[in-house]
Amino acid sequence: MFSDKVKIIIRSGKGGDGHVSFRREKYVPAGGPDGGDGGKGGDVWFYADKNENTLSSFRYMRRYSAEDGREGQGSRKSGKSGKDLILRVPEGTIVRDSVSGKIIADMSGENQKYCILKGGKGGSGNMHFATSTMQAPRYAKPGGDAKELEVELELKLIADAALAGFPSAGKSSIISRVSNAKPEVAAYHFTTLTPHLGVVKVDEDTSFVMADIPGLIEGAAGGAGLGHDFLRHIQRTKVLVNVVDASGLEGRDPVEDVKRINEELRIFDPVLAERPMIIAANKTDLLPPDSDSIDRLRSAFEPEIKVYPVSAVTGEGLNDLIYAISEIISGLPEETVVYSQEYDPEKELATGASSFNVRFDPRDDVYVVEGPLVEKMLGYTNLESEKGFVFFQKFIREKGIRDALVEAGVAEGDTVRISEYEFEYINDGDEEVPDGV
Ligand SMILES: Nc1nc2c(ncn2[C@@H]2O[C@H](COP(=O)(O)OP(=O)(O)OP(=O)(O)O)[C@@H](O)[C@H]2O)c(=O)[nH]1
Ligand SMILES: [Mg+2]
Structure with missing residues (x-):
């Protein structure tokens, strides 16, 4: 099971209470107030972590808490501050308030660290409350409240190019040959269950990120197969690579396959139909010498969508494919889309109090x-x-x-x-x- 959407409850630490105590010394009958301050409660942070690829680590636990601050102590000693809680999420994770669905933070671009819930302030100890008229204050401030919030994490992978295609078209085979990603490759459908990202090195100073996503089937945009959740990932990619089994060995027609995949993309999000696309006509090593698959693909889709005959097994044509993808990416604007904040927990929860x-x-x-x-x-x-x-x-x-x-x-x-x-x-x-x- 792949989880690219999870709901968790996060809680910051409560501030430690201020302490009430009085100095005790030999021969001093009534010492002054010496209760120290409570420690600050821990904050809850999100960090974007390049080493994380999925949200699956959040599947096993629902509740995540920072530590509470400790109570102040006598002799003017402050209580210990509670430890912050740091939650590491893959880059491109969107954090939403689960009730309103509003965006709290998009962990992309410049936004690599975000303090989502502040811990409560430590309460002042009674040492602060002595006045000329009140020399023995029995009052100390309680620590600030912990804040709790249910959030939904959603991962939108940030890849420059995504491989989309029917199961067993050879997407994972391609990415494992051209990048550092090593997803499982096998002769059965839906081998890939979770998206994989890989870095493709084009030359010394050029590289791009490629995503291998689970196979799409007809009806994917409407929820069929595994595809729906993964279509979301390709919304942010700059280039779509339509991977098709050109050999037609499974009795399919490559031209129809490309059209069907395009149709699913369009239904899911019409914007995807406008994305730059190229076709990787895979498994050319299996093509009979008299096959007209490549020609038929070319006449059906070129010049709008260029066709690259490749074989993930022999490696033939893969370099040309990589250069073509890289060329398209370099012609596109650099920036990643970063969603702006719609919900500020500090403000919303303060009024909630x-x-x-x-x-x-x-x-x-x-x-x-x-x-x-x-x-x-x-x-x-x-x-x-x-x-x-x-x-x-x-x-x-x-x-x-x-x-x-x-x-x-x-x-x-x-x-x-x-x-x-x-x-x-x-x-x-x-x-x-x-x-x-
Ligand atoms: N002969 C030949 N076989 C290939 C080629 N590319 C992939 N295959 C085989 O096709 C089968 C499916 O390959 P995968 O790379 O797992 O296909 P996929 O598109 O990732 O499939 P899903 O993850 O199920 O969507 C495997 O048995 C591969 O060895 C190729 O270029 N030539
Ligand atoms: Mg695969």
Whole structure:
């Protein structure tokens, strides 16, 4: 199985909490605050890696987390920062927000490294909060939140030329002769299951990247065979090489084969029909002396599409083919298409932090309030203390959570669940609760 599209969940590290402590020294009864800062949470990065060819390494695990920052310590010691998480992806990988499908980063061109999720900031320890009136602050800042996001990775290979053709036309045989790629070659259809990239050296200073993709069959553009996923890869290639078995040994007609492949390309993306193309008429070593295959191909497609008779077995004609491809590439503009960002996780998730959701759960007969806003509040509020509870009530009212509960149909005496806490809903009117925090 080849995976050129995977969904994973990534999470940056939470910032370490600031620490509350006081200096202890002999003969000093009450030392000053000396709680250190929490460490920063680790970031999540994507690196474009030339040695990676597929996304298959992401198939085994769904969740990828950077390390959390550690809590600060006494004696003004900072907590350790969490380790960054670096995810290596093949060049040409597009990272999308999986919900909206919007592009976060295209790991192509100049974009070789991208920090996709920043770790939470470390919280300040209580050593920072001593003032002339508050000499023994029992308060330290909690670390910044971790961020979590589901992303979809999609690989679009970046190759200059792609070999397209029916199964067993000899695509893998050709690429393994002319480049450093060594895909499997065999006499059965669909030998190649994943795209292979190879570097073709034309001369001392010229080379290009060639892609061997799994065989296409009729209906590939509509999802038949293995082809559909791989057609995506050739959208970015500059030159298409239509590889055809010119010997017609399997009882096929080479002219028809070329037409069918072209038709699949066109259906998949009409732009592909405009791409420069050449035909590699392969297996010439098997041609009977009186064969008219090459002539028929030429008269059907030249001069628009040039035909190159080759044999991947004897090597005949391969040099001419390589020069022809190289010539076309050198006449084309250099730049790779790099998609621009449509979704900035930093911004989107920051606004997400103020969100909450209210729903009625009929199974337990409770109203559930959930989301980063309440989770965060509960993280720094002690509901067991009176002050904490007063703050909580005020928060519920001011952030519109009570209104949302009312809208969802809550009535006096109903149960409301927030995280692991359950409360009885009491309509406390709109009277001001004294600001106790
Ligand atoms: N005689 C001869 N046989 C060839 C030539 N090129 C390929 N073959 C044979 O044709 C068969 C298929 O070759 P592959 O290179 O695996 O074909 P492919 O197009 O990559 O096939 P898929 O990966 O299944 O799409 C193998 O048995 C090859 O040895 C050639 O030029 N001459
Ligand atoms: Mg193959």
